[in-house]
Amino acid sequence: MIQNQGLEKKVEKYQYNTLHILGDGSYGTVYKGINTLTQQPIAIKVIPRSKVYDAEALSFELRILAKLKGENIVRLHETLMTQNNYYQVIDLCDGDLKQLLDKQKFLTEQEAINLMIDLLKGFLELIQNGIIHRDVKPANILISKGKYKLADFGFARLVDNYAQQLFVTVLGTPLYMSPQLLQNLQYSTKCDIWSLGFIFYEVLFGRTPWNANSIPELIKNINEKPLLFPDKIKQVNDFVKDVIRRCLVINEDERIGWYDLYKHPLFANHFKDIADLEEICNNKEKMIAQTLRNEIVRKDLSLDQLVIKLNWGPQVTIKDIDNLFTRVDPQLQRIQIEHIFNNMEKANNQYLTLQEFQRWLDKFQIPFSSYRQNPMECFRVIKQTMKNYNRTLDQYFDKFNEAKDGKLKYEEFKQFILRCNNQIFDSWIKSSFEFLDRKKQGFVTLQELQQQLDKTN
Structure with missing residues (x-):
């Protein structure tokens, strides 16, 4: 009897056998x-074109995979296309968690914690790229x-605001889906947190926290049967529980959020930047605010002028804040921007009003133009x-007088003032220069400036 050897397939530089599934x-x-x-060795995902009813959805998955490079994400090497199929060339792995659980039923407590740490590292990259998974399962x-x-x-x-944004599309694998997904209710990225908790329980105890033969039965069991820990199967520490x-937690509003999950005592030592996110964000927020303050004050802008300059509408989105803040600090991480935005945005409606943005500026004492020109301040x-x-x-005058002729032109005078205090309004500097240069000669002399300083209190 001839044993089925499978078919050898070749796509450009890659080769595989149809038996090696x-x-x-x-x-x-x-x-x-x-x-x-x-x-x-690599893995090749073969996607028949005849089964792709939504080419845009597939294209979207490929764009997502191409963005992700972390060691806890299966990496996409390249995508190929023929008349009949799409091919994704991805990392070859040793197996999956489902296969592992089929063999040994459950993990030790430390192995389960290590699993969660790896998954949280992977999700950290999803968060940074604004991606929700929606199908987390073994x-x-x-x-x-x-x-x-x-x-x-x-x-x-893709998600604009990982911590807050809500969705209604139902996707995923029923057993591991959150109650909101199962019931076609509005949900957030916390649906992935439910799946992580479900899997954490399963790998520890060798069974899922709830089971059922249908979605209605699963919903009923989740709502009516309390979450119990089978201590006779395994004792786990209180942090794990x-x-x-x-x-x-069934209610999403009460379910742990991503920030609190990363800083939980069970994981915090592995995610110091997240555990210290509040302090890091507060420091970055102050730095950004101070930089914006210098710009607004020096240019003597009004809120309307600033909004026009930034090309904002009456509602300020997280993308608007992202574009503004990353101009100031290109190293800002997405999770940091979201954290600051969500502290600014109190109504939980995914945008700031201009009044809310102004209140944030006021918190850092960032004034808008309401000042009279004050030449005396310079x-x-x-002095x-x-x-x-x-x-x-x-000594100062000579340093900025390039021609060494005892006369400061306007730009030289301006640099002199800004060296003394870089937060002086441009309009004040111009007013001071014109105050001294009454004859409109285009310069001020050392003697004129000294005489004025002698009169200044």
């Missing part, structure tokens, strides 16, 4: 393959050299600077 994804079948040029958690990786982003989507309880600044550093006017 690794699993099924949301669109197609995954095979073990090889890069024929480098001999590197079959979509792959294992490579002992490291757990998130896979299969067929149901994923606390994480599971808080992940599996002279006071010069105070000389006093602080025990210098004479001619």
